[in-house]
Amino acid sequence: MTNFTIVNGQLYTPGLAIVDAPQPNTPLGGDNLQVAIDVSGNGQLPWPAITDTRSPTRFHNITLFLTSDALSHNFTISNGTKPASNTSYVGPVLDLEPSSTVKHVNWLWPDCLAGDGSGSKDSARGAYNISMHQSFRWNGSDYYTVFDWPISATNSIPEREDRIDCALLENKVLSAAEIGESSDSLPRQPWVDGGSTTVSSPSASQTGLGTRIHLGNRRVAGIAIAVTAILHLLD
Template sequence: MILFISRIFALSFLAQGLAAQQIVNGQIYTPGIAIIDAPQPNTPLGGDYLQVALDVSSDGQLQLPPYPDNPTSAIWNITLFLSSYTTGKNFTISNGTATAGNASLGEIMLQEPGSTVKHVNWVWPDCLIGDGAPTNDSSARGLYNISIRQNFRLNGSDEYTIFDLPIQVTNSIPAESNRPSCDSLNNALLPADVLAISANNFTRIAGTAIKTNIANRLRTGGLVDVQTAAYILCITTLALLHAF
């Protein structure tokens, strides 16, 4: 009975999270700049790794690091956790520092240099080994959130956001010698309201344009979009008219 009630309680949180998501052509827009390409919400997951694909350019609008001085828009860092209010677990996927055997990963923005999509391949820890849904309250398997936390600047405003993508750890996860211990990755799970207070009350609307430094784009020979080109042409024309 307790297990059943906890599942219903967790599903109510998932429903609230899904209501806040914006899914456009299969891409999930977070409150920050990053877009989730995979996995989809509530996907049953397993295998050797937890795999997450993050587009950190917002479909090509934002350049990759290194950024210019005082950028108009930039992602300072992204940290990831696998957390569950059902099991009480909160595992570090990446907090910016890689640990032995990549039990936790290094800085997400520095992975795959030159690629606008960062592919997270995180080895499931040992307490998630198994197959199927949990059968008792002591199981660590079941409903989880991939908690994506972004520290970024968007169009001149610095923000910190937390976005929870619900998944199900119910597919088969085989026993392997390289699986880190859950205890080595587990952190205290803060209440949802405490986490909400720590983040900015910010929601990015899908399709919002990301402004970049025009001078930097010209200096580095980057491509200039149509809107920026029109702006430059207008300024140049006014300058010529003033000269005459």
Template structure:
């Protein structure tokens, strides 16, 4: 087993390198048009709200809605979930329709009209209140993925992609009367194979131009690689890429046990 370990690590490194999503100057390239400005991967989170910042123009390459008729590139909608195989929870952050008391948010693309960055401010549900790592094995706190699903058209090709950004719900979340019940937001957990089958085979490479005129050249890509078992799965891994030197570093191999 000791002799096999180095080659096993090398194989995993190679696979993650081939299917990587990049972080360039702090922005995370999803397998879609939107870029994640915050949070950074594997960040411990808490406070009153879960906050996510999405650049929906890919640094100004794409105009904001309303789009022209039959656009070459456009984001049709973005839905977001907070999901974890470790806890068995799959909470709706936004599925396009605002829930009672804004427990789940409305359509992301319609928020903050005129702003190229959409700021998601979602009230943590009641079962995530607490402080520190979970002591109770039945706790809902712990490792999660912010699962960002994009239905979009890019350079003449229509796609649906799933991108899972790992975080940890371990910082302090105070008990508050405005926290919605977890049961109201929880959804059945889909298995990884089902999620992978629903998403397009596409990994966006940092620097890929987004066309807004003409008929589009079309785009190809690779099927995103699954995340570690703690999260929801069905998304690309994350690498750090220096825009100056194009230096890639595979890191998540060492964050979770095999």
């Protein structure tokens, strides 16, 4: 079971980033995996805070991976470096769209994920997590958190000549214990004041374990928040 904080369709992570898309447990396909990330705390974090090294709250880095314990895969989406080509992995997330506080990651699915449905028994298609690693400063202290939310590569992904060999994006699949050892826990979620009602959501292929913060009800612009979930923090 993976636990989430979802407020008005936005997925709040155990860090400064807020995920606008995709939603947890979404079946995905098409030419690209598309991820939209708000890096402003919905306007509460001055942008670009990353340029002010004196700021007590700022991003250092965001990296993204597509992982699956069940399928034994850990593909690089963005590792914080500039790729040698535009078809391998995405460049530094915080450098995307410099004038925008919402970063749109468009990652070309690698060749082993092309096809329809879940694929055969030996297929790389199926259940995955998008794994977001955040390095940041909050209230003068530095943190590193890992947050996974489940999707599936089961919708149609067309064959293309420019899809990169999956082996060139592959990394070691880390255990939950290894992920937990490298991750910090925030005392609370930075942008959820007062919290939200808790709802659980099943995970397709959880790659990390963590502590869970239960948050109470809140209102935004006088409207009660109805759809929310538990924040998943990694130790």
